[in-house]
Structures are given as C-alpha cells and as structure tokens.
Amino acid sequence: MIEIKNISKSYKEVKALDNISLNIEEGRLFGLIGPDGAGKTTLFRILTTLLIPNRGTATLMNLDTVTDYKKIRRQIGYMPGRFSLYTDLSVQENLEFFAKVFNTTIESNFEMIRDIYVLLEPFKKRKARDLSGGMKQKLALCCALIHKPKILFLDEPTFGVDPVSRKEFWDNLKKLQKTDNITTVVSTPYMDEAALCNEVALIQKGKILAVDTPGNISKRFTHKLFEIKTNNNYKALLLLRKMDGINSAFMFGNSIHLTLNNSKKVTQLSTELTANSFKFSIKNIEPNIEDTFMELMQKE
C-alpha cells in the first residue's frame, strides 16, 4: 500500500530524514514512534505530497507522491499535528465545509463517521474553539474521514489530550481499521499507544531504528531488566548512574528501570544501595517497547 524507498530530506543544515525505507501493507494500523524532532512530521508531509524529498521515492497505492500528487490527494485523509480546524466555525460548519471541499456530503459517508459523530452531535452548534481537546481531536478525525479516504495519516493525534479521550480515540481507530479496512499511519510520542498498533517503526534523528510488531520489538531487548522502587528515586538514580557495572538506568514513572553489565550481580547492587541507606525493592520485569526504544537509542 505504501512503499518508501531511501528517502532523505534536509532543511538547510538540518537533516530531517536520513535514507529511510519502509513498507506498509494494506489495512494495517502502523505506528511511527519517536521523540519530538525525530522526523515524523517531515515523513508525513512527504507521504501526503506536501513536501518533495531530496532523495528517494515514495509511492502510495502505486502512485508516486511527486508526480501523481493530484490523484493521491483525492484518496488520503490527513490530520496535521495541530488541530487544523476553523475555530470560528461550529462543529457542523467545519464538517460541512470539509465535505464540500472533497466534493461529498456528510450524509453520503455518514456510516464511517457515525460512531465518532454521535459523541460530537450534542455540541454541533458549538464553535470549534470552545470544544475540549478530546472533542477537537474527534472533530478533526471526522473531517479527515469525511471523504472515505483509503489511507489515513494522523500526525500526533493524541498530543495534549486527556487519557480517557486518548483511549476512546484509539478504540475508534481500531474500529475503522476493522470495518472499513482503512490503512492508517499514526505517529505518537506515547509508548503505551505503540502497543496498540499492528506494526511500529521506531524513529530517531531521521533514522529508523527498528520496524516490527510491538510484541517482537520488546523481544529485541538484549539485557535482563530490573525495576527498582526506592524511597528517593531521584537520588537513587544519580547514585546508580555513577556506580560501576551499570549498563543503563532510566526513570520510568515511579520506578527506575535498570540493566546491569554481565559482571555485576543483583546482590552486589543491593548491598551498595543499603550501604547508602536507601529503602528499596527490586524485581525482574519483562521489557516493553519503551525499554527497547531506550536501548536502541543508546546504541546509536
């Protein structure tokens, strides 16, 4: 469905994308995972025909993003990183406008957006600027879906949205994928969302670190992972990073995720922490995508 071959793109001195190749199959929910500035938005803009790459080619449904951009534009839905809605127009007016821009009507394609629209309906007369973040995001999704696109591009759609709305949003995406067989490419900085995709690509500094299913990505983790909880995580982290034999130590919410070099034993670590008068618990855990990502980033 989407084929990206050796794409590079630079802005003046900054290299945004560096020789990227990807294949995304039809009907997939594909996640592009990476921190801010990794090149996610640039890749989206190239795929949505808004930017021309310096090198390499990209095809969508066998149409080239540079030469066949007109045909592509009719068949894709795009939700840019910011909620690109007309804030002075109401929910209804926004929808109607985007429907007409794509030469269709809300009614003719109501099935596809029904589930999302029912949530918006009570507010249909409200101006978009007065909607909550979650509502704005739902409206933007509706607007991107109004013309039954074959491929949907969502650039950080859940950024700045509350956890409940985020979950609802992903439920919607899953359902769209199942019922309408839409190919979706979604970028996110949240690792918990990555686990919900069929396939993810980890991207960092314009390079793809890994492409796989979320499950397989976690299996790429090469060390034994420990979770440590202490009475003062911050001080403990500083201490751990100075210790010998520690491979990596990162703060993860209210705990520290830690890997050891082969020479180091857990018992040694415990003794050292006790010697520094920390109260702590330590256990062996399964790595998740974020752990893998951190490890891959460290190798780079």
Added chain:
Amino acid sequence: MRTFLAFIKKEFKHIFRDKRTLLILFGMPIVQVLLFGFAITTEIKDGKMAVLDLAKNRMSQQYISKITSSGYFILEENLKNYSQIEKSFKRGTIKIALVIPEKFAENLGNNNSSIVQVIADASDPNMANMLTSYLSGISNSFAIENRLVPKIPIKIESKMLYNTENKSVFMFVPGVMTIILMLVSAMMTSITVAREKEIGTMEILLVSPLKPAIIIIGKVLPYLVLSLINAFTILMLGFLVFGMPMEGSRILLFLEILLFIVTSLSLGILISTIAQTQQTAMMMSLMGLMLPTILLSGFIFPIESMPRILQILSNVIPAKWFIIIIKSIMLKGVGIRVVWKETLILTGTSLLFILMTIKKFKIRME
C-alpha cells in the same frame, strides 16, 4: 462550483464573526472620511489678529473693519504700543499682527500710498504665508474701493477651476477611498491567507483536491464585494456630507474603482504567498503598502514638490494613478480618452501581480 460556494460562504463567516475585522472593514472608512473631511483642512478661517492702530482715524477704522468682516480674521486684541506685539505672540493668543502708521490717512491722500506693517507667526509657515497673502489681498481691494488707486495696470482675476471654492475635502475623499481600498483589499486578504497557514488549515486545503485557483479566488471574492461596498459608502459620504461633485460617467468611475480593487487584491495575495504568519503579512502590508501609499501617492504631499528621486519612485505606487483617475472623472468630468494611460498602467500592474502570484503560489509546503 458547489465547492467554490462553500469556500466563499466560509470566508464570509470568518469576516462576520470577527469583530476586529468588521471594525476595520466598516468603521474605519466612515471615521476616516469624516476625520479627513472635517478636521484636516488646508483652508484657514478666523486667523487671530492683533492691531496696533497708531493713526486712529476714520480711514484706519474702515480699513480694520474691512479686514475683520472678511471672515478670515478675528480681531483678538487692540494694542497700544510696539512692545505689546511680541508679548502677544509669545502668549500665543495671535497669529498675525498689523501695524497701521500714524500718518496712514495723510500718506494715502498725499502719495496714494502708505506702508502698513504685517508681522506673522511663522512657527507655522503655511499659516503665516496664507494669512499674509489674505491680508494683502484685502488691502488691495480696500484701496480700489476707496479709489485710492486709480487704475491697476494688471489686475488678476483668478478662477479656481474644478474646485471653485478651493475645498480640500475634494482632495481627501478620493485619497481616503484609495487608502481604504488598499487596506481592505491588500492587507485583509494577505492576513486571511496567512491565518490559514498559521492555524494549519492551509495544510489540509493543500492536501485536498481543491485547485489553487479556487482557493485564491475564494479568498479574494468576498473582499472584492466588501471593498465595493466601502467605496460606495465613502462616495456617498462625499456627496451627501461634503457635496463632492460628480461630473463624469458613473459607469466609468465604477469600472475604475473595480480595477483598483483588483490591483490591490492581487497585491494582497502576492504578499500572502510570501508571508507565513498574520503578523508578517500585516507588517508587510502596512510598511510596504500603506506608508508609500499615503506619502507618495500625492494624497497629502504634492508629488510636484517632491525631490526628483521620490517623484520617480511615486510612479510605481498604484494609488498615485488611481487618485489621478478618480479626480479627473469626478471633478473634471473627463472620459476614458483622457485617463486611458493611467488605466492601462493599473491594468498592467494587476496582471503583473497576478502572474507573479501564480508563479509563487505553492501547491506544496516549503
């Protein structure tokens, strides 16, 4: 077509829902015309005058009353000696002082001539010049009326053609109209396109199947309509409040206004292809368009008295040509045969701007 209508409808909603835009669109023209028409005039009435009458006889009294009855002067003070003159000037109570010599009547009788002294406050040079020339005019007619001067070899009988009463408002109405049209058309359109770029909707519009031409025309058309309404309002104010004449063809006037609006709109769209944010769009329009338009179009400062380099520069200001056209049609009543050159220049400029826009408008992002 349906898409196009939807676009236009959306554009009107943006305009009518934004109070600031509405204020600029409809409040400003009226305020500006009234302000320029009433407050800023180059005519002088009621110049404050002090008189030091050393003659104090019937002749000098007649002379003074002749001056004060003209309407141009108000007798503010009667002075007793020379030293009071400067005091009055310093106090700022008078703009001009007149000294009538002791032997005013005698001199007139004997030599047919007498010298009176006029002292003017030249801290405002324009006003000083005008007051003294008014005063000498009045003095001349006083002399003739009283047969003090038998015959003047050359008598100038002047007639102010096309603006008989020399009213400055006839200059300001076309000028204000030009500025407003420029502002509404160029600045407002460039801002609205920049706004779409800023809030990110431009990205969606570009990704949509909308043709660039539809986007541009859709952006421009509402402002074309509003500019026409504005031009109509300003003209009506000019006719009804200030008694502007309308000598020439109304259809020609309408077409010329339309042409100038198109010029300004194409300029606005051209700016918007360069400016990425509303703020840059506004600065570019204000600095790049408004200031030169006000200063170099001949609206306030006559082009003829500018330094040569500015005179040459003024030729690239579309407003200059438009003001010439408007004044020619409204005041002189001439037809297209006289203003064809200016019309051609405006048409050419518009075409140039439109061509540049088409070349510069990006179907992609940077």
